[in-house]
């Protein structure tokens with residue numbers, strides 16, 4: 584399934600290239616895309632970057648982040664999807680792409696990727712940024728500090744600062760190569776992890792005042808009334824679940840958020856060896872063993888006990904294992 588050299592060849596020879604980051608973008612899709620963009624620019628290949636959703640705050644410092652538009656496919660002869668496991672993740676940007684007449688290529692590291700493009704560089708790595716570095720090298724573009732900082736952002740973002748179990752010796756070798764050419768690890772780490780938004784800070788201040796610890800399950804309700812009391816703008820609930828599972832007493836962390844359209848959103852995190860993906864999956868959601876979630880149609884007060892009961896079963900299963 585690996586078409587790395589052919590992808591490099593068609594990109595280098597293209598009249599125009601469109602690079603597409605996935606919807607609800609993260610540091611990996613943005614950093615990898617921008618790293619490839621700078622490499623192609625150095626080779627004088629006309630290239631454009633696009634994404635259905637805005638660049639998230641933590642990646643907005645990257646050189647070139649301001650070049651993103653939501654303008655859909657506009658006749659470019661090569662389209663490269665970055666960090667997307669299927670075509671849907673590329674959003675409306677690629678709605679007008681005729682796969683018969685242009686070259687659709689992709690680079691991605693998700694294990695569920697079936698190779699949806701004509702050319703696929705798909706390999707299970709800690710971040711797509713690892714694969715993006717392979718591509719930049721095969722392209723023969725000079726690897727400079729600017730490209731390195733973009734790719735490092737992808738790598739540090741997906742490994743949460745080299746803390747996930749997906750972090751391998753290859754992740755560290757990639758980091759070594761990127762820092763060696765001027766990638767700014769201190770800057771990247773600071774931007775990714777030390778900038779909680781004002782909206783999140785307001786939420787944490789209120790939400791943490793009403794925590795519940797039940798047999799190793801640390802949970803918090805986020806009712807609509809609480810979210811609406813926070814004032815201007817969208818509430819920023821990202822990060823809160825990560826904070827909860829970092830608390831010493833938590834074996835499992837759960838966040839129950841009421842949705843404006845009815846029903847609730849459930850976010851789950853767990854310690855190594857405790858599988859919350861099975862719980863989420865049984866409730867119609869999904870995820871990874873230590874990070875999963877689902878949405879449930881009922882009222883918060885009805886759904887929460889059901890989820891907590893299932894989580895207690897997961898804790899019991901982990902104790903027996």
Ligand SMILES: [Mn+2]
Nearest residue numbers: 611666711741
């Ligand atoms: Mn990724």
